[in-house]
Amino acid sequence: MKINLNTSAVPTRENRLGSITGYSGTIGDLMEKVECGSLRNSDRCFSQSSLCLSGCAMGLLGSIRDVALVWHAPAGCQSFTNVLGDQLARNINQTFDTKCVGTDLSEADTVFGAIDSVRALIYRAFEQYHPNAIFVASSCVAGVIGEDVDSIVDEISEELGIPVASVHCEGFKSRIWASGFDIADHAVLQHIVKPPKEKRRVVNFKNFFESERKQITELFARLDVTPQLLYSNSTVEELSHLSESLATVCICGTLGTYIGNGLEELYGVPYVRTINPMGMAGFEAWYREIAKLVDREEAAEEVLREEREKYLPQILELKKEIEGHTAVIGMGPGYTYEVARVLQELGIKVVHAAAWHLDHQYDNGKLPPALDYLNKTSSSNITLSVADQQNFEIVNILNRYKPDLYFSRHPGTTVWAIKQGVTSVFVADEYLIFGYKGTLNFAKTIRDNLVNRSFEKNLAARVKLPYTDWWYSQQSNALFEQKLEEEEKPETKESETNEAQAEKALEPVEI
């Protein structure tokens, strides 16, 4: 990747990485297509609502302490109450004074433009809230009517003496909302991060809501380094030093690729590219790699030994209660393949893994490590889909496989599995499966959910499902555009093969 800090625009994941949002098949088929460069996106001729990149971009930037967000958007885009930042700051005895204002675009603005409103709001935010940086988000409307936010921010930034960044949040630009993570990272790299003055024993750790800040601080202390968690609870001053750290790690590959690769490319800060610290194998590989980069390998082995001794017996005990159950996963790609691996460690059979999009490469041009790992440790007929958080496809998949468990981690996705009587585990917190301790907690959560199924049983018995019988009788990829073209032709052998492969996947898979 070549990061261009001279422009505020970031190429979308589709353009930059060739990422896709529609696929259905097996891991064997997918890897073959990736290897020979024949992987193509399947567009849909029907879709349900999902998410857009502006929430991801501004969500991250808005979690930085004491900055201001200016939305150049209609009121609906700004639905952002930002209360979480305050709660997280209290956890570390800090205050959170990040504010959010907007231009509340009107019909007249779409005709005459409203760039003067943006200018006025930036000054107003500066005077009223004294932020340490201001992020100006554009929107679909601002993009379509061609508002030139870029041209005013540089001038104002110089005048105010704080970073003022233009953040390109036109939601129509990308089907992949994770592009918003890259947009936020780009704004930080372009406007906040400064060239290094000295190296410090700090490791950058990109995560979401830092619920395990204490544990991470302790784990890192054993390696004589301090974590710089981002972006929740970080400050503009702290972020300006990211280039001085010894390494960058992340909790989710989708979340971390841009900043991790960017810091490496621009300032030589190594980016840790192991599988992520989910489950046992992931934690060990990740922690060892960090230790190597900060030159504390022996200390890491000691920690891993302690962790194993403390937690492994309990994990193995619980594993007996949950192994043999079947599962379907529906998550962002930074988690799908990680969670699949952990479930396999716990003896649960993953019969289908859906990711909302697929980066078949990260910004270093390599396959995501978790997918690579899963491919090497799983049978080639494990079925995969790239489902764009399309609920109708997921419920169809659940109906087809009727798994014991469904794992999701996006708001509003859990209930649909429950309504079909499938026990659901909401893997909301990014640290739910972190390391040995997290793996134990995860196993407990699964066990509890499997034992008491009252809620799903009661609810499923009383609700009417939102989809037609026709839809449940189709294949989950029936509304891919290519699929419809195929339908015009007589039944092909290929779809029979898919069918047979899917059946096979239901059988126990050696891992």
Place this chain on the structure above:
Amino acid sequence: MARVLDQPRYSCALGSMNTIQSIPGAIPILHAGPGCAAKLSAFAGSSGKFSPLLFPCSSVSEREVVFGGADKLRSTIDNALKVIDAQLFVVLTGCTSELIGDDIGEVVSGFRKNGSPVVYANTPGFKGNNLEGHGWALKAIFDQYLPEIKQSEKRKGLINIFASAPQADPYWHGNLRELERLVASLGLTPNTIFGYGRGIPSLKNVPYAEFNLLVSPWVGLEAAEFLSEKYQTPLLHYPVLPIGAFESTKFLKAVGEFAKLDPSLVTKVTDEFENEYYYFIERYADLFLEMRILSKRFVVIGDAQYALAFTKFLVNDIGMFPTTQYVTDRTPEQYQEKIRNEFESLNYGIKADVQFLTDGYDIHNRIKEADFNGFPLIIGASWDKSLANELRGNFVNLASPIIEKVIINSSVAGYHGGLKILEEIYSAGLSRLIL
């Protein structure tokens, strides 16, 4: 003057998707960006038979911006009809599809010609907020979905009731049922379309009503007027959501008069309600009179409905005193004067000053300057909690956004609603105890 939205208390017109979702059997189809529904989703209570995640969406992308989105919309509707088990599909447009100039009417009429239950409303976010969008979506349904009928088919005593915008008002469900109960107590037959047990069959009853009742300062007025004109049904526009005995009795009398009911019969009903209400008030009156940490002066920061309704209740029922009140729903200008007049007609000639503002920073600064003559009572949205803390006030979270409270089916309307508000207010005072 440039608009400033600081501490948003409304969303955009596409938020009318929540209105459609609240009609059982109906589902919105969004001709909009993929992320709009998630952003406009209510904080809680949105996973019904359909949830925002399920709303079909053309997910307008760069391709549509360049080449137009009519084809994408057509295939979205076509497949929604096959995939989704709903009886009414309401296409709502978002900003992008409006700006690129897609001819939605043309696409939708194609489906209607084939007998599919599809209607559409123009609801781009830049055109108005979610409260305006609510009215536009309703008007579209009345216009395009409801059939013509003969005047002779009207049913005596059948009353359509419309009030606040569902989900935008967190108490919409409970309030609507309470209004139904009040109207039914007069022997009339209420008909509403939102929430449990209502929906498409109730919607189909709408043309047959003897009169329409809108309980709202301005939200939904345009739609109610349209409906009344279409079916030549008289409209009673009652601007004040009745809360507490004084306002509820006034409301029932107004409805009784409009329906030409025997006044003595109405009085019999209101007397019974008031007796029950005052049984409780009498028992708790000493608490209300002797609470030392609550001054008599209050401020409401909320939509026109609640700013007005709470002011009427607290002044006319409980004997409290208004400071300046803040209406934050961007009430269209043409309605502001009538609402102002309502704030100025309170018992004993009391007049409440009212400001129509959307800038939370400005509102907070003004409230800091107000004279509460003691510990203020601040009724507002979650945004206002920090202000109340700063002023050592008693904070009651009754206006959107409400993010620290779950409201499943409770109501703040009617006689019972008055008691509920009193519980909220005095609990706010008592919950400041450090235990």
